[in-house]
Amino acid sequence: MSTISSWQNFQQHYLDLPELGMSIDTSLMVPPDELPQALDKLFRNAFQQMRELEEGSLANPDENRMVGHYWLRNPELAPSAEIKKVICDTLGKILQFAKQIQQKIIQPQQADSFRNVLLLGIGGSALGPQFVQNALASEADQMQFYFLDNTDPDGIDQVMASIGKELNMTLTLVISKSGGTKETRNAMLEVRHVYESSGLDFSKHTVAVTGEGSQLDQLAKNENWLRRFPMRDWVGGRTSVLSAVGLLPAALQGLDIEEILNGAKIMDGLTRRKDVSKNPAAMLAWMWHHAGAGQGEKAMVMLPYKDRLLLFSRYLQQLVMESLGKEKDFAGKTVHQGLTVYGNKGSTDQHAFVQQLREGPADFFVTFIEVLRDRKNASIEVEPGITSGDFLQGFLLGTREALFQNGRSSLTITLEEINPKSLGALIALFERAVGLYATLIGINAYHQPGVEAGKRAAEDVIELSLKIQSHLKSNPAQQFSASSLAEILEESAKISTVFKLLEHLAANGRLQKFSGSDPFSACYQENC
């Protein structure tokens, strides 16, 4: 590429968003100069669908629900006065509650103030809050945060041990839309047990964020928990970070949640532009389509050159992969769509997998995130005239150049700085990009049918465990091998599952194991 055309090319593919201190440089994606006509037509359709969705159409026909996360930051758009009121009321309640906690008006049972937040949730009820908490953490934070996002007993013990004697100053948030997510339910029961063992009343330390009328909501109501905040059926889990799910913890942290919402609202405005080349979300969707031939052929490697954005790729894994990873398109055709996301942060990942990115299969494109402001205060020089931040930028620019030389494409999102407004904008940008791209490739971004099969299979496993335990208990004097037990239980198709369940029960001292000549001839018996 000649000198002149390289600079022209850069300018042509540089989308400036001064309202947000943000820009997107797609020059190294080597896009065509103009949007192909076929794509233009798809975009017209996508914009139309998006408009209908924003107006309250049933965008998720599977679950017969609206998709309203855009209303959260602009309640004026809500399709009914009732929804508008719910959004505004909830925001008011969140701000008020956070203030009452911070001003010690609401106090814990045996201490003068709440200093910690323990957030229980998984998937959309944890990834967004974790990302925001981490991205905007500062010395000004009002509370220390802990997260339980799994049903790992040892993981729970580790977190509870870190909280230690400060449990009496710990506010627990239980977040589950359905109110029935097993991991969160289990974490809640475990945490409740620790509170109670410490002589503390769980309900006096706990808040529920859940769908109205859910099991969790009922429990919180019956037990008179500190507060209940509603999750609405028109907000999906993976786009719930700007609902009470993300705003409540952010407000407790002391963040300016209205600025987060404002950033998202401004981005929403920009991503409604009909001109693809001026619409940042459409631009991303186009680039994803361009990179992967509309088939997700290339993974999106996320490389934010900023430590506080480390969790962005984990947040995006859910937003992008759960939305776009679909077997069928809207017409029912088998398409096996998806868009793989991975990556941690630069320049750290340069010392991990950039070797493969440069030399290995060209099965990805990179999304670099550059943050112009290095730090709050002035920097020392690490070499004459050069700061640590100059190196950080140098590594970003050097890496994108080195990848480009080897035919690996990338796009770069530049932010003036990470603050509540730009973070809200970043969230809104990818939400809309996912929505538009889903329409381009003709799939439903708002359901997750593939998750159910795993849950059902897990339920079967739990049921089998109960059958095993019950049989051993009823025959306490008898030893069984995995295969004999499976036969007795009429589960011969599942001997290997019986074997694995027995091994797990034995390893935890819940039954006795008698080793055999090989692992499969071991016998198991009820503890005496």
Added chain:
Amino acid sequence: MSTISSWQNFQQHYLDLPELGMSIDTSLMVPPDELPQALDKLFRNAFQQMRELEEGSLANPDENRMVGHYWLRNPELAPSAEIKKVICDTLGKILQFAKQIQQKIIQPQQADSFRNVLLLGIGGSALGPQFVQNALASEADQMQFYFLDNTDPDGIDQVMASIGKELNMTLTLVISKSGGTKETRNAMLEVRHVYESSGLDFSKHTVAVTGEGSQLDQLAKNENWLRRFPMRDWVGGRTSVLSAVGLLPAALQGLDIEEILNGAKIMDGLTRRKDVSKNPAAMLAWMWHHAGAGQGEKAMVMLPYKDRLLLFSRYLQQLVMESLGKEKDFAGKTVHQGLTVYGNKGSTDQHAFVQQLREGPADFFVTFIEVLRDRKNASIEVEPGITSGDFLQGFLLGTREALFQNGRSSLTITLEEINPKSLGALIALFERAVGLYATLIGINAYHQPGVEAGKRAAEDVIELSLKIQSHLKSNPAQQFSASSLAEILEESAKISTVFKLLEHLAANGRLQKFSGSDPFSACYQENC
């Protein structure tokens, strides 16, 4: 698959390693019953190469060095008495130093003991130590750990703020094999500045782990740092976790590093077996080859169902992708090999990207890690007869079943528990699997030529920044646009880089910016 054959299939593809409380189940990878003859031949060659490598051949011809990480856990294997002595002496020095720190024999300048470790390193000098620290963390830990693994000024500020007033009790480890890694050098200068601003002598709080005679080694020697530990040229960065790089922090944490080494040594023994079906590393290498047709066509999704293994995939990204992501094979043929690794932990990821795994492109296989022991103490029941750990296992088994139903393969590594021994074994298992697989596909696992291009390009960027700053300083009264400045500097091919550098300098108050009608016509001037 019929009932009987399913159980037979499970048994046939179940590799039991009772020495380590570990097993590997490859039944759901649907491997052929027998190792194909062509692969058998490749394995004979791989075993032979591995034997030569262990005997001290120059396995990395590019850098004319031996590859000796296996000697670290069995110094008897070292090819010379000198190397053996170095390994034993270093281990002794590490144990002694950790003891002296813990027993307050070595004290900081202005406090009675060291309570924190701040580790500065990147890539192989951070990923291994971070993984081990996290995987084996417990309430018995002797010290609190902090890591700086980047050159992000804001990230550095965040970590230093968390340490806060405890800096006087903080032992800093500077880890860099070459002693010249810029990120680590920058972090060191930044951290030194904070110590000095707090009236503390950096050298009285700091240890170097680096190659003998390196820049860093010289500095530490001249300034009389607390200790210097050697990194040898026969240990590569990404296999350095069981050298001083990982053992020193682990010993300071209070871990039984001899047990970590012992676990690795036992695994090394098992992975020298000539029968592929009995050799766990060869088994993994075969499965990788089988899954991706020897071309890395499928990504390896790592799903450990255990919170403390969260960082395993980040550790493996370097070990696997930097080793296997290569453009050329040994014969110089262009092959673009690689093996992509991503994943976080189960069941958390089930609520993030398992939707795509089940329904999207079948471009991956999963490596599940199951840990049988749930926690130290007994569990409460979350449902009658059922614990949180039962659910964790249920989700693992359910997910692998649901994926298998849709034709997605997986293998499962089961550990009795996570402890120093099993962790050492896990590390050794993947080190050897990578080494064997590299020989199968005919590439050099021990160099990283692709990383250099990015570093060189970054140096060019830094140089350009200096030229820009110097020109603006020499012409303080004058304003320049990006394009005019590039022309003056005779860098017209790099106008966009000049533009990005100017934007970064302006955002950090290092020059003045005067906006124009569009982003490209902005002008910049030396601060007055």
